[in-house]
Amino acid sequence: xxxxxxxxxxxxxxPGAGKGTQAKKVAEGARLAHISTGDMLRAQVAAGTALGLExxxxxxxxxxxxxxxxIAMVKARIAEPDAAHAWILDGFPRTLAQAEALDKSLSxxxxxxxxIAFAVPEAVLVGRLSGRRTCGSCGAIWHIESNPTRVAGVxxxxxxxxxxxxxxxxxxxxxxxEVYRSxxxxxxxxYRDRGLLREVDANRPPEVVFQELLQxxx
Ligand code: AP5
Numbered sequence: 585x586x587x588x589x590x591x592x593x594x595x596x597x598x599p600g601a602g603k604g605t606q607a608k609k610v611a612e613g614a615r616l617a618h619i620s621t622g623d624m625l626r627a628q629v630a631a632g633t634a635l636g637l638e639x640x641x642x643x644x645x646x647x648x649x650x651x652x653x654x655i656a657m658v659k660a661r662i663a664e665p666d667a668a669h670a671w672i673l674d675g676f677p678r679t680l681a682q683a684e685a686l687d688k689s690l691s692x693x694x695x696x697x698x699x700i701a702f703a704v705p706e707a708v709l710v711g712r713l714s715g716r717r718t719c720g721s722c723g724a725i726w727h728i729e730s731n732p733t734r735v736a737g738v739x740x741x742x743x744x745x746x747x748x749x750x751x752x753x754x755x756x757x758x759x760x761x762e763v764y765r766s767x768x769x770x771x772x773x774x775y776r777d778r779g780l781l782r783e784v785d786a787n788r789p790p791e792v793v794f795q796e797l798l799q800x801x802x
Pocket of ligand 1: 674730
């Protein structure tokens with residue numbers, strides 16, 4: 585059990601850096617809202633909403649969903665009661681326009697506490713993404729080699745069926761890494777210049793990364 589953290593934090597990192605794995609664990613223990621734009625979009629796709637239908641093509645191709653759609657979705661989510669005091673933004677912002685919109689919508693006591701940058705070499709990311717499987721029911725994240733379930737294809741946590749994300753195929757992975765380098769990596773300097781950036785070596789076992797995050801998020 586982790587003590588309650590009153591922080592408003594961004595997890596910034598390339599696809600496969602471990603943002604979702606860590607955000608779920610920290611949020612659960614520390615009673616923070618976990619706001620994952622990827623999970624929110626996948627829920628919209630599964631529900632067949634207008635936003636989901638529009639987003640799906642971008643996601644499957646490994647491209648970013650247009651800023652105006654994402655910004656509106658995140659602003660609405662942050663305004664919900666469970667996100668009143670503390671949250672982790674996982675996968676947002678991803679462009680300069682999104683970072684600026686976030687700055688504008690937060691101020692004073694509700695401003696960002698810090699930004700955690702997950703550093704992992706690109707060759708490691710490809711292996712993590714290709715082998716990832718996620719539970720279609722509870723969202724638990726697994727890996728066929730480094731974190732396998734007891735029975736292949738079945739979630740240990742809830743018995744749900746595991747899914748191979750459509751954007752974890754080789755062509756989409758290549759595109760997502762390229763998009764990260766060109767559109768998201770510049771945010772490292774943006775937040776470093778504002779004194780908000782805390783870098784974590786995320787190429788270590790998940791439990792070691794988790795313990796460091798708890799220290800860095802205080
Ligand atoms: P999203 O779902 O956010 O994908 P992502 O950022 O590409 O991140 P991932 O979920 O792939 O990786 P992760 O860092 O969470 O890693 P994980 O913990 O799962 O976005 C998907 C799409 O939605 C985007 O491409 C875009 O189209 C759209 N989208 C979302 N947000 C958007 C935005 N703001 N603007 C525009 N479009 C947006 O771990 C990966 C694997 O590694 C797992 O198998 C795990 O078990 C393993 N692993 C984790 N940690 C470790 C470790 N320490 N050691 C070994 N293995 C590990």
